[in-house]
Each structure stands twice: as structure tokens, then as C-alpha cells.
Amino acid sequence: MSEALIETIHLKKHFNTSAGVVHAVDDVNFRINAGETLGVVGESGCGKSTLGRTMIRLYEPTSGKVLLHGQDITALSKKEFRSVQNRMQMIFQDPYSSINPHFTIGETILDPLRVSGDSGDKTSRLEKVAETMELCGLPDRYFNTYPHELDGGRRQRVGLARALVLNPEFLICDEPVSALDVSIQAQILNLLMDLQDSRKIAYMFITHDLCVVKHISHAIMVMYMGQVVEYAPKQELFQHHVHPYTIGLLNAIPTTDLSRRGRERHLLTGEVSNPINPAPGCRFANRCPYASEKCREPQELTEIAPNHFVACHECARHA
């Protein structure tokens, strides 16, 4: 197995609120190899965005480690962290609020270079900007336009260019296409995949759109209420998903296949329980049709097939 680019070890992020401690990310372990994509799926509020933000220390983790090339970046001081910060960048969901409306496109893409200050003089910076704009399919004439003059897809390209101008090795994509219409989604996804081919960037692709994840990922991680419930290579997950939550999630994908009409469906019922001070044990138990007394005990991620992990004692027993 190739060396991991980025790895998390028992990563936790808890938020203290007046109502109690919200376990937004609870003991998450995974690794992403260089040039690969990990798709992170789960319903709204399951902690997938928090996970991404904690990994690049937009939120300070409560405990656990994030290793970049084996180096623990959570242990670095703010100053030391600056030197590795540029290797991990992020693109955001909303192309409208993720770009400063008072910056021109050129300034937006130039700003990371100015802040990091290690790209030499003005000319070499502009060269870098021009190169990145071309890479992201933004014509030069946009250099002096303001973001409001561009449509959502082009703005998302600007957000991508802003992240890529620093030559990151790892890019967190926080639902980058969910605010775009379908034809534009495809353009952005293809652009991301081309960039991965040419620059060997690793992605962590956060989304709730399973079709998108199927298209772009090498491995998929399913999260439920801050915890990983199933984690497997893409083909494996789509063919042999075992966790009841994953089954429900994948069954919710609408298909155009008429022959599968009237098939048995596994619909999820019930509501997400309160993420404040959750009880130990499986957090999905109160919605799970197979729940038993044993589900009240903490669930370990168990490898049931090569690289296929699932956090469910029942599934592990049957495998």
C-alpha cells in the first residue's frame, strides 16, 4: 500500500454549547493517499464539514492527531503551522459567499500569494495567477471583473483557482457542486478529476450527493452523527454495503431503471437523535431495524473484507 498523504488518528471535535457538549466529530480515523479521492457522505449535520475544517485547523481539534506525511500538524504552533498550511487548501460550497465581493477575480487569486509571501516579486505572482486561471478555465479578461459579474460555475472556478494557486497536495472540497446546476456540476467535477490526473492532488470530497461521490471517489466514508459507520473502496461499498444506515442511504438514490420498480426498499425511518452528550454505543441504533441490546455498547470499526470497515457488531458477525 502506498504511503498515506494525510491521516487522522482518533480525531475528535466537540463543541461546548449551553445545552451540553456537541460531539460533532467523534473518534474518526482514516487515511488518504496522494492523488486519491475520499468521498465523505452523510446527511446534513453529521459532522462531515466539521471534520474537513478540523483537519486544516480552521477549528482546533479537541483531541486526536492529523498527520501530513507522518507529521502531526495539530501539535505545531500557529507559526510552524503556517509553513504547512498552504499544502492543504479548501474549496467551499457556496460560490456566492465564498468570494469577497470587494475583490476583483485577479485580487482574489492573488491574495493567497500575497499573504504567504513566498512567491517572489509582482511579476512572478502575476505569472502564477495567469497560469492558474488558465488551468481552471478562466479567461484573462476576468482578471479585473468582480465576482458578482460571474455565474455560479465560474465563481466556483475562481474558488478553485484561489486554492490551487498555492500548489496544494491536499484539497478539501466541501460540497463544491451542490449549489450548482447539473451541467455546471459536471464541468467542475471533470475539472477536478483532470487536475488530479495532472497534479496528483488528493481530495477529500464532502457531499451528500451519492451520484457525485460515485463518480469521483476512490474510497468512500459514510458518517453518521460524527462517527464513521462504514468505510470502503468505492466498488466495494456500492456492491457490498452492509451497515443498515448505508443501505438506507444508497436505497434513497432514485434510479431510472424500470425493471427495479416495485423492488423492496429499505427506507430510513425516524429522526436523527440529539448530538448533544450522546450515549455510548451505536448512534444509529434508535433508527435501526435490527437494533438489539448489544448496540448499546460502543461499536468498533471492524475490517470485514480487505479495506472494508464497518462499525456494527451485527454486520461484523455475519461477514
Next chain:
Amino acid sequence: MSEQMKASAKSDRVSRLKSTSKGRFRIFWKRYSRNKLAMAGLVVFMIILIASFAAPLIVDYSAAIKQKISNKFIQPGSSADHFLGTDQFGRDMMARVLYGGRISLGAGLATVAIAFLGGIVLGGVSGYFGGTVDTVIMRVCDMLMAIPGTMLAMAIVAALGAGLDKLMISLSIVLMPAQARMVRAAIMNLRNAEFIEAARTYGTKNARIIFKHLLPNIMGPLIVSTFMSLGTVILCIASMGYLGIGIQAPTPEWGSIISENQSNIRYYAYLGYVPGIFIMLSVLSLNFIGDGLRDALDPKMKN
């Protein structure tokens, strides 16, 4: 050969990018000058400002101070020597209004500027950092806002001692809490925007986030409200003078010109409307300037 061509094409491209990026001020001025009302406001305000500060070139200061009862209540336009008439003591109204403008506009603008800067600093810190800092600053603002403005200003002047500088400080303290609250609300609104988060992912420091990302986005409405408060400040300086703190008679100042003439305004209306027109014109023109600035600073407005 082809490498060379590539390199030269690249440098062509960069110089093209450079040349198309016009200076910020030129773009700003182009947008501002297109707004006719704002341009009119700027012209009127500059005329009043220059006339006030160049007053010694137009009339002698003694004309504004020296009393000559035989000349009292000359109607505007009826005498070549007293173009805007005279008041109850025979002092030239034009001299009084022009010299008064130095204090009203000078002190008014300075007060508003201090309140503007103080409001940005306090509101910015409060809104951006939140937590305890926010609570402390906001509770102090609440306390100041609970006291009626005039009373507060009087109390501060009483504590600091009389003088125009002290009056300016006290009035800016009165204005600051409202300004700080506005800045705080605007900053809090933007603090969690994704573009701020994006700026953090490449290591932007707090100061740069505040000055480059947050402040430009809230400047428009802030400028408008600041210029709007200038009228209030001019009148406030006047009422302070009336109460005997701040500007002392016979030093002319727009507000006090109105208040010292108020018993005669019934019969000689010009005593009210001559300084009144100057106050109105400067406040109105400043409001137009403020609107123009807001629009010119907003990239979403059409150029």
C-alpha cells in the same frame, strides 16, 4: 525556439494583466463623478468649506465681533457693506456665518471623524473577537447610551474643563456607542462568511482579515450614517454653547448664531435662515456625498 516563444508569450500576458488593472482611485473617481447629485454635493460643500476657511481673505474677523448698534437689523441685500445683513448688535452676518463655519464644520467634522474611528475600533474588536471582550465593550456602550446625549456631553465637559477640544471629545464619546454597535452588527454578520474562512485557510492574519476583508464590505452604510450624524453634531455644539459650555459668545458658530438671535427671529426671519441655510446646505451636501461614496465603493453598482 519554441521555449523562447512561450516565455515571451507569458510575459506579454502578464504585462497585459498589469496594464488592464487601473488604479483603484481612478476607478473610484470614475464611478463617483458619474453620480450628479454626489458631484453637486461635493461642489457645494467645498464652496462652503473653502469660504469658511478662507474667511480672512473675504471679511475681517472684527466685523464678526465688533458691535455697532447703529447698524443693527440691516436686511440682507439692502446694504453693499453687509451683504447678508446684520444682527441685533450690528455685527455683519456674513462675517459671523463664515467665521462660524470654521468652528461648526471644523469641530463637527473632527468630532464625527473621532467617533467614526473609535466606533470602527470598538465595534470591530467587539464583533470580530466576541466573547468577554464583546460583553465588556457592549455593556460600557449600553451604559453610555442610557444617559441622554446632551447630559452626557455636559458631564464630560464638566469633568474635562471647558474648551473646544474637550467639547469635541465629549461629543464623540456620545456618538461612539451607536457607531460601535452598528459596526459590531455588520462585522458579526460577515465574520462567519465563507470568504473569511477561505482567507484563513491560506493563513491570513486577523488584522488583514479585518482591514482587507471585513471593513471594505461594511464601509458603505457606515459612511452614510457618519455623514448623517454631522448635522446633529453641529446642532449639539450649538446647544452646548447656549448652555454656556463649549463655544463662548461672542465667538460665532452656526448653532449659536441661531440661538442668540432666537428672540428676534419672529420679526427678522433672515437671522434664522441665513445660518440655517448654511447648516442645511452642508448637511444635505454631505449626505449626497455619503450616498455617492457608498455607491462608488460598492462594486455591485454598475460602472
